[in-house]
Amino acid sequence: MAFLASVFAFAAGHKGAAAAQQSAPAASAPSKSAGAASGDPARGKSLFEQNCSSCHGVDATGGEGPDLHGVPASLGDEAVVNIIKHGIRGTAMPMFFDLSDKEAADIIAFLRSFDASATAGTVKGDPKAGKALYESSGCSACHMIEGQGGSVGPELTRIGAMRGPTSLEDRLIDPGANLPQNGTGFYSSKWTEYLMFRAVEKNGHVIEGMRVGEDSFVIVLKDGSGKFHALWRPDLRSLAQEPGKSLMPSFKSALSPAQMDDLVAYLMTLKGAQ
Amino acid sequence: MRMRQWILAALLAGACAGSRAQDVPYQRIVRADREPQSWLTYGGNYQSQRFSRLAQVNRGNVAQLRVAWIYQPVRPVANLESVPIVADGVMYITEPPSTVTALDVRTGLRLWSWSPVLPKHIVSIGLYATSRGVAILGHTVYIGTADAHLVALDAKTGAVRWNVPVADNKMGYAITGPPLAINGKILIGTGGSEAAVRGLLDAYDAKTGRRLWRLWTVPRVGESGADTWGPGAAQSAGGTTWNNGSYDPELNLVYWGTGNPAPDFNDDDRPGDNLYTCSLLAIDPDTGKMKWYFQFSPHENHDWDSAEPPVLLDAVIAGKPRKLVVLANRNAFYYVLDRLTGKFITGVPFARETWAKGLDANGRPILEPNQQPTLGAGTLVYPSITGAVDWSSPSYSPITGLFYVSTHETGAYYIKGTGKIEQGGQGPRGIVGGGGIRALAGEQSYGAIRALEATTGKRKWQFRLLSPAWVGTLATAGGLVFSGSDEGNFFALDAETGKPLWNFYMGHEIRSNPITYELDGKQYVFETAGNAYVAFTLP
Structure with a gap:
């Protein structure tokens, strides 16, 4: 019996931002990570399959219920324990009052295990040299750090708290590959962020840009100059996704491996306040 | 004949002048099609056709629709799925979880509001504690509540006439679907299959609240059909009746769909067809006895309930006039049955499905191999857990002969788990799903409004949704089909071609079935989204 309803507000937060609080040791409040250390993710996986997966999917990416990746990092373990044990009134989230605190912690440890891949890797380069490279490579034309820079690409003020070295290097080499997914928007499943589209209007005019908003009638694209285009879908001659493409160039050949390490090292220092 | 027409004209004139005062006798609901200015049942009429003869808003002018008024509840609500009843100048809406509010239909101002005293913890397993609407009969409106009560309220004041428990919410029973009000009786079903409750359908005396009969939808040991459960007959569960039924006043038969067996994905303890889950039941409302049943998905294990509203229509098939009941099932097949006998006439997929090769001569699915939930990574099956269609209602236009259904195109990995029904517990511990699913990503799913030939299921057109x-x-006589999107578009399509003619962005996902009615000679269409109940009309 599947009654569908809203994506829970707490699950709709930016996933990268949610993961950040877990990986930034200085910034993260102790209470937010307490419990995860004591939880057993393997046991949590089994408990999750038994109790939660009917609605949230076995990998917690959502089904009839919302995507839970990043939720413990975003809300804090205490709040998640509370939700597990008491449910959420007015939603389909029931109370699991007879799960023990230990069992709830196991489930949370399982949920937190999904955050690990985004923050993997070790810092190898020199952040100071990396900062110079950032400035000389034109990054700031598109990206903003603490209020300075362009607004075509995502803000990088907290990127070092949101991503790990491996993920950052991957994106510098092939920006259009493995675009991040988030649970905001429609239904409870994940949608690709920064996905490029090519729209052709009736008069043949082509607009290429990344999707920033979409519904069944309208798609809003942001082009390489940062301009928004709200397009009426029924009036378009064609509209196609361009998977793998990005407005950002690859730095694979522009930077040596050592320079790449330096740039990543600099980006990893960016853990500014929210 | 002439006399009948005169009486009809007088009735219509009376209704238009608003001279009635909240009195909707049974005969008026039987003739709901003759007063399109009202919306008297959840499905628009007893046949659940959701078709209106109003044509003032039509292909030529629908683009000019404007907001007339917006109502919002005192406190923000979640999971707004309410479909109003409109009668005699009053609109009866529900506010989640179980509040009934009467609005002045001219202005949207609140006339009265009633809320039950709900327990601190409502058990709502596998469902959202919300209400899809009320029923009206005589001077009374009826609601099923989140804690599984049936309540009768005075239509003018909201005063409680009676309040009876239908089932025990602590066991997982909860009501979200609207009651069905027929001649002197109120029929109500419940949800709770994911809590492994035993499905039931009840009838109550409309005046007193006395229970007249109860139909258990899953048999226990010794009862008819128990042999389709194997050892599971000792604790057969599921088959809940959580949506609305339809009614044929001439045949005096109620048609009501049932949900999945429990546990959903782990079927080890319930070998066999598991009657009468995932079935359409035809019931004599005087006795509560089943006249016939048709099981769409024997031994179901993908959570594909068959609770979709059955639509009753009359049509000519192979030169013969037939009384039909048609249903777009969550399992992705569209079915046409004889509603006198339950005999299968035809059935075809209306969305992508990978689990059946087709249907045999009796309508029983011919299964594909390897499409069952499995341990580990699971099996990719179409449709997804939410089915090719869920609880939202289709419509049927007698003008176009088309059946309009909002369709889901998506699959999921189905994983079998270890969940079992626990014996002797104090109520459900949580979901008794016995497994789970892994949903496909957003870009791998889409929706569509599809128009099917009602007698064959053949697709005439589709309008794709994100x-x-x-x-x-x-569907309306103005040649329009109204529906909504999960992103928040409320829109109108050309009923013949599917061409989009109007779109209004509501700013939040839409989860209610739209309705239409007429006031002071003007047609209105009505939809909800977020916290807003919005009436639209022409300038």
């Missing part, structure tokens, strides 16, 4: 939607359709 994502699967949980919004019913409304």
Whole structure:
């Protein structure tokens, strides 16, 4: 019996931002990570399959219920324990009052295990040299750090708290590959962020840009100059996704491996306040 | 004949002048099609056709629709799925979880509001504690509540006439679907299959609240059909009746769909067809006895309930006039049955499905191998857990002969788990799903409004939606089909071609079936989204 309803507000937060609080040791409040250390993710996986997966999917990416990746990092373990044990009134989230605190912690440890891949890797380069490279490579034309820079690409003020070295290097080499997914928007499943589209209007005019908003009638694209285009879908001659493409160039050949390490090292220092 | 026409004209004139005062006798609901200015049942009429003869708003002018008024509840609500009843100048809406509010239909101002005293913890397993609407009969409106009570309220004041428990919420029973009000009786079903409750359908005396009969939808040991459960007959569960039924006043038969068996995905303890889950039941409302049943998905294990509203229509098939009941099932097949006998006439997929090769001569699915939930990574099966369609209502236009259904195009990995029904517990511990699913990503799913030939299921057109939607359709004599998207578009399509003619962005996902009615000579269409109940009309 599947009654569908809203994506829970707490699950709709930016996933990268949610993961950040877990990986930034200085910034993260102790209470937010307490419990995860004591939880057993393997046991949590089994408990999750038994109790939660009917609605949230076995990998917690959502089904009839919302995507839970990043939720413990975003809300804090205490709040998640509370939700597990008491449910959420007015939603389909029931109370699991007879799960023990230990069992709830196991489930949370399982949920937190999904955050690990985004923050993997070790810092190898020199952040100071990396900062110079950032400035000389034109990054700031598109990206903003603490209020300075362009607004075509995502803000990088907290990127070092949101991503790990491996993920950052991957994106510098092939920006259009493995675009991040988030649970905001429609239904409870994940949608690709920064996905490029090519729209052709009736008069043949082509607009290429990344999707920033979409519904069944309208798609809003942001082009390489940062301009928004709200397009009426029924009036378009064609509209196609361009998977793998990005407005950002690859730095694979522009930077040596050592320079790449330096740039990543600099980006990893960016853990500014929210 | 002439006399009948005169009486009809007088009745219509009376209704238009608003001279009635909240009195909707049974005979008026039987003739709901003759007063399109009202919306008297959840499905628009007893046949659940969701078709209106109003044509003032039509292909030529629908683009000019404007907001007339917006109502919002005192406190913000979640999971707004309410479909109003409109009668005699009053609109009866529900506010989640179980509040009934009467609005002045001219202005949207609140006339009265009633809320039950609910227990601190409502058990709502596998469902959202919300209400899809009320029923009206005589001077009374009826609601099923989140804690599984049936309550009768005075239509003018909201005063409680009676309040009876239908089932025990602590066991997982909860009511979200609207009651069905027929001649002197109120029929009500419940949800709770994911809590492994035993499905039931009840009838109550409309005046007193006395229970007249109860039909258990899953048999226990010794009862008819128990042999389709193997050892599971000792604790057969599921088959809940959580949506609305339809009614044929001439045949005096109620048609009501049932949900999945429990546990959903782990079927080890319930070998066999598991009657009468995932079935359509035809019931004599005087006795509560089943006249016939048709099981769409024997031994179901993908959570594909068959609780979709059955639509009753009369049509000519192979030169013969037939009384039909048609249903777009969550399992992705569209079915046409004889509603006198339950005999299968035809059935075809209306969305992508990978689990059946087709249907045999009796309508029983011919299974594909390897499409069952499995341990580990699971099995990719179409449709997804939410089915090719969920609880949102389809519509049928007798003018176009088309059946309009909001369709989900998506699959999921189905994983079998270890969940079992626990014996002797104090109520459900949580979901008794016995497994789970892994949903496909957003870009791998989409929705569509599809127009099917009602007698064959053959697709005439589709209008594609960005994502699967949980919004019913409304067909009108203005040549329009109204529906909504999960992103928040409320829109109108050309009923013949599917061409989009109007779109209004509501700013939040839409989860209610749209309706239409007429006031002071003007047609209105009505939809909800977020916290807003919005009436639209022409300038």
